[in-house]
Amino acid sequence: MQRYLVSFMVFCLLIGCGNQEETPKTDTGKKTAAKKTDPRAKKLQQEALSLFGVLPDKMPGSENDTPELVALGEKLYHDKRLSENDTKSCNSCHRIDNNLAGVDNLPTSPGTEGKNGDRNSPTVYNAGFHISQFWDGRAKDLKEQAKGPVLNPVEMAMPSEEAVIEKFSKLEEYKEPFKKAFPKEEKPLTYDNMAHAIAAFERTLITRDRFDDFQKGDLTALSKDELTGLTKFIKVGCATCHKGPLMGGDSYNKTGLLNPYENTTDMGRFNETKKEEDKFLFKVPSMRNVALTAPYFHDGASATLEEAVKKIAYMQLNKKLNPIDTKYIVKFLNTLSGKNLVAGPKPESEETSKKSR
Template sequence: MLNRNITNTLFLTAILGVISCGPSQETLDLQAKAKQMFGSLPAKMPGSEKDTQDLVALGKKLYFEKKLSQNNTQSCNSCHNVEGKAAGVDNLPTSPGAFGKNGDRNSPTVLNAGFHFVQFWDGRAADLKAQAKGPILNPVEMAMPSEAEVLKRLKADAEYPALFAKAYPDVKDAVTYDNLAGAIAAFERTLVSPSRFDDFVNGDANALTTEEQAGLQTFISTGCTSCHTGNLFGATSYRKMGERVPYETADLGRYNVTKQESDKYLFKVPTLRNIALTGPYFHDGKSATLEDAVKKMAYHQLNVELTNKETAKIVKFLGSLSDKNRVN
């Protein structure tokens, strides 16, 4: 009986020791460093404070509206799928348009897009509203012949005139192309995707596993933060694709917009939020797996050849940047 009591006491002491043992100093230091270097994702996107429920509701309906394509086959959601656990992409290298022809670039995620400093890979749109106007009239994408034709369809619809009037109560003729884009942008501003990483930097030291913390350390020490900075882990600057080691691509990137020689092969640095869910990768969609993308970026952008073990660590960490409601 005495031996049993001693055993039980020792077992209870061990359990209490585990319970009382908080996060290690290493974890706390990493947590503080991550908060300083990256911070957490804001709860709302810029401009959303002015968005009404009626405006967002109209924008959501328009986002899924196939009447905005010439042959009634494509909507915004076709290439930027946000239904269910989808992460704002179609997971294709490049996306087919209304008549089956594929675009030239990979469709980036719409999640958190309103936080980005510009829109599109080449930054040709300043904000969500400007971006929303482009694909509808793009001959490869939704292929509508003109703004007038778009408005003609909407005005002939049984629901849209009244919905536009509710969303824009102070406007006499609310069904305009500018208002259409404004409504879609309002809906997209609701697509904020908090992750476990945000929980970690906001105080929950257990939000990241030991392996993910090791991956974060490797991500930082490798130099990934030279491009992937801030709470978006990117989307704040342009960088040359193949900055240290040339990357083979015929796409001239931002040069096509500016015609400035210095802008050749410059692309917007993509956000790494939800990156584990949004493959394939790069502007050309030619990197099929996240492991491949991480290795290639280290090589082409930093002239660093990662080992398989280092790559696996970084990939493990990147999974913690996924929307908590969109992971399986």
């Protein structure tokens, strides 16, 4: 009898230790029939709506895109013949095949000759909602962006616009699609039209996630831990820059605002504008799909989302996040992953670091 009494007392003591804030548990956030609405959910949803709004149903400019134009753009997006040696397509660096999240999950991407560029390839998903394209904003829209990599000597390395058109004018399979996409033009196969078509296809690449469900009224869409993560995301100050429906993508900010970033070689927008105030300014990345698009920052230097969250909080807000707060914020950021999208292979830097431990 005494043995059972002691066991019962130990059990009660263990139960009584559960009042402290715990490390987030593994939970999928999936709804069940018995799932109850968290008391914080309604107030948090209203605050989130005021801070972020709702992602629009369509991208700017898509109202004039025809099915024929989009189909042509999709074909071109995946065509490696847009590169000098037929080895690279748009999809090579911004992968959407196999439900990937619009990136190649590499720190920087290799070009036609295997030489890497100097910046991380951002996701193509939702890109048409951004204020501009590229990390430094040098392209005003998707069409202008689509023209760049094809002629970049490190990326796809085609020697000129004329060389691209000469090459594709010999491909019988493109004659009819260009005519259908641009029916009013006597000579539809132009470099400008190629970029136009690719942009039209990219305007269809919009993701929807569980946070969207939450914003639209499903108060059970986020788990207890994820709601805590959203609360911390707001209170820590992340939403100062990561605002709007994309939680980013709508402004520029200095990387290393309060504490310096270790990479001082790449000066961001300054390389384009030559304005002193633009040194180290980069477009604020969107948090949509961020859990699927490692590695992070413009140089791909941070292999994990946990590392990136801690680093950005210190650099931009001068706050040193503890491991528990970091895990909660990462929990929330995972709710921003597009439904059915998956992460690609782990970045080489992460694998290498694990082997060296």
